[in-house]
Amino acid sequence: MSGFVEKPKPVEVPGLTHLHTGKVRDLYRDEAGRLVMVASDRMSAYDWVLPTEIPDKGRVLTQLSLWWFDRLRDLIPHHVLSDELPAGAPADWAGRTLVCRSLEMIPVECVARGYLTGSGLVEYEQTRTVCGLALPEGLVNGSELPQPIFTPATKAEVGEHDENVSYEETARRVGAETAAMLRQTTLAVYSRARDIARDRGIILADTKFEFGWADGDLVLADEVLTPDSSRFWPADSWEPGRAQPSFDKQFVRDWLSSPASGWDRNGQLPPPELPAEIVERTRAKYVEAYERLTGSKWA
Ligand code: ATP
Numbered sequence: 001m002s003g004f005v006e007k008p009k010p011v012e013v014p015g016l017t018h019l020h021t022g023k024v025r026d027l028y029r030d031e032a033g034r035l036v037m038v039a040s041d042r043m044s045a046y047d048w049v050l051p052t053e054i055p056d057k058g059r060v061l062t063q064l065s066l067w068w069f070d071r072l073r074d075l076i077p078h079h080v081l082s083d084e085l086p087a088g089a090p091a092d093w094a095g096r097t098l099v100c101r102s103l104e105m106i107p108v109e110c111v112a113r114g115y116l117t118g119s120g121l122v123e124y125e126q127t128r129t130v131c132g133l134a135l136p137e138g139l140v141n142g143s144e145l146p147q148p149i150f151t152p153a154t155k156a157e158v159g160e161h162d163e164n165v166s167y168e169e170t171a172r173r174v175g176a177e178t179a180a181m182l183r184q185t186t187l188a189v190y191s192r193a194r195d196i197a198r199d200r201g202i203i204l205a206d207t208k209f210e211f212g213w214a215d216g217d218l219v220l221a222d223e224v225l226t227p228d229s230s231r232f233w234p235a236d237s238w239e240p241g242r243a244q245p246s247f248d249k250q251f252v253r254d255w256l257s258s259p260a261s262g263w264d265r266n267g268q269l270p271p272p273e274l275p276a277e278i279v280e281r282t283r284a285k286y287v288e289a290y291e292r293l294t295g296s297k298w299a
Pocket residue numbers: 020021022023024025026027035079100101102103104105157158210212221222223
């Protein structure tokens with residue numbers, strides 16, 4: 001079982017048409033045809049959207065994406081038009097809402113990996129490849145790869161896992177020229193971000209980008225380089241050969257899998273509400289990620 005314990009109802013705002021409720025974000029269209037992305041405080045773990053929210057999480061993700069977009073714009077244009085609150089929107093949307101160009105999205109989850117873990121590790125252990133790319137012997141969970149690799153995936157429905165696909169399959173789906181642009185841009189953006197994060201004591205193990213077209217130009221879309229779209233590991237506790245502590249979700253995962261939660265992640269029942277202490281520690285981790293990466297105090 002997976003998905004929402006209870007799917008949230010869209011907020012009604014005059015002039016906005018609700019398009020989609022994702023695990024974390026809600027999408028609307030405004031009267032000018034622009035996309036309005038609202039990042040909620042919802043959190044997912046073990047394929048579930050948890051019944052308890054993490055205060056400030058949506059704002060942290062939104063402000064972090066903006067910060068990164070700014071640092072990447074010489075490599076690729078991004079989709080954000082404004083971070084001003086649309087007229088009539090609830091005050092609670094402030095800081096978590098971005099008005100974006102509505103793009104023709106390219107249906108590929110563009111993943112870059114500099115380290116081996118997750119679905120990459122699973123494939124590697126079976127075939128010594130990731131997305132069909134051959135890798136050296138002897139790598140373990142958390143190993144740094146000889147060089148970053150582009151490992152595209154297809155998007156799955158809520159509760160399903162994205163599926164890794166080969167570069168050749170990606171080229172068949174979107175065309176050879178587009179596939180080459182996606183790979184080149186994904187790796188360039190990843191490398192820039194990895195270096196920035198490394199300077200701040202954070203390993204950017206892997207990350208996912210989405211791109212779209214606007215008048216023939218490739219544009220970086222969605223959220224970027226947030227703890228929800230990336231694996232960030234504290235560099236000082238990195239130790240290949242075991243699962244690395246997740247920067248943001250570790251307290252939640254540890255608690256959910258402990259006897260204290262009374263929850264069986266392989267069972268049929270949804271996860272329980274989180275205790276206040278776990279919520280507060282997780283909130284502090286998201287804020288710490290923001291502060292360490294940007295070097296600014298969370299306001
Ligand atoms: P998940 O919770 O698994 O991420 P999701 O991807 O369906 O689910 P969100 O990530 O909340 O949900 O929704 C963002 C959606 O908006 C994605 O489908 C993404 O491809 C799309 N999107 C992002 N930026 C743009 C844009 N500029 N124009 C059009 N669509 C966009």
